[in-house]
Amino acid sequence: MLSELVYLSFRSAACTDNDVQKILEEARQFNGKQDITGVLIYSKEKFLQVLEGEQDQILALYEKIKLDDRHARALMVSNRPITERHFPSWQMAEKAINTDDYAFLSAMNEEEQAQFKALLDGEKQNNATKMIARLFA
Ligand SMILES: Cc1cc2nc3c(=O)[nH]c(=O)nc-3n(C[C@H](O)[C@H](O)[C@H](O)COP(=O)(O)O)c2cc1C
Incomplete structure (x- = not known):
């Protein structure tokens, strides 16, 4: 079953920009x-990752990623079935952001900021994920 998993985590102080590239x-x-x-x-302090794929595979990957000390x-x-991918051509897109308050990401208008915040709050994942996907279109 095609699924999408979204998680947030706290970047280790020792995790350099070079480590993120690795x-x-x-x-x-x-x-x-x-x-x-x-x-x-990613920002200096946080990661937010969207994983799309077969549910058991992305769950297994998430279990592995969770153990990473970076x-x-x-x-x-969120972890839910989806009918289509938001990032079909990206094995893993990336976006560095300068602030740890995602709501103030300057590339977003007010509506997008609200949607992004909703994603972080665990609501409206679908709209928010579409909005993130548009940033990478
Ligand atoms: C924030 C974060 C996101 C990661 N995302 C992925 C990912 O999407 N796919 C992946 O294979 N590894 C990802 N990794 C790296 C894995 O934790 C792991 O280091 C990598 O898969 C190699 O593991 P292995 O050599 O033990 O198989 C991520 C690590 C971190 C800290």
């Missing part, structure tokens, strides 16, 4: 083989 390299290699797509949004306190925001 994570993305690993992710693209592995996710490509497993037909997993998504996006990794971050901690992973919190699953």
Whole structure:
């Protein structure tokens, strides 16, 4: 069953920008083989990742990612079946943001900020994920 899993986590102080690039390299290699797509949004202090693929595969990947000491306190925001992918052509897209208050991400208008905040609050995942996908279109 095609599913989407979204989680938030806290980036370790020791996790450099170079480490994030290594994570993305690993992710693209592995996710490509497993037909997993998504996006990794990161700031200095947090990660937000959307994983799309077969439910058991993305859950297994999430269990592995959770143990990675480049971050901690992973919190699953949503895990649900989807009918189509929001990031069909991205093994793992990335977006660095400058602020830890996602609501003030400058590239977003007010409506988008509200949707993004709703995603972080665990509501309206569908609209919010579509909105994130548009940022990468
Ligand atoms: C925030 C974060 C996101 C990650 N996302 C992925 C991912 O999408 N796919 C992936 O294969 N590894 C991802 N990783 C890396 C895995 O935790 C792990 O290091 C990698 O899969 C290699 O593991 P292995 O060599 O034990 O198989 C992520 C790590 C972190 C900290």
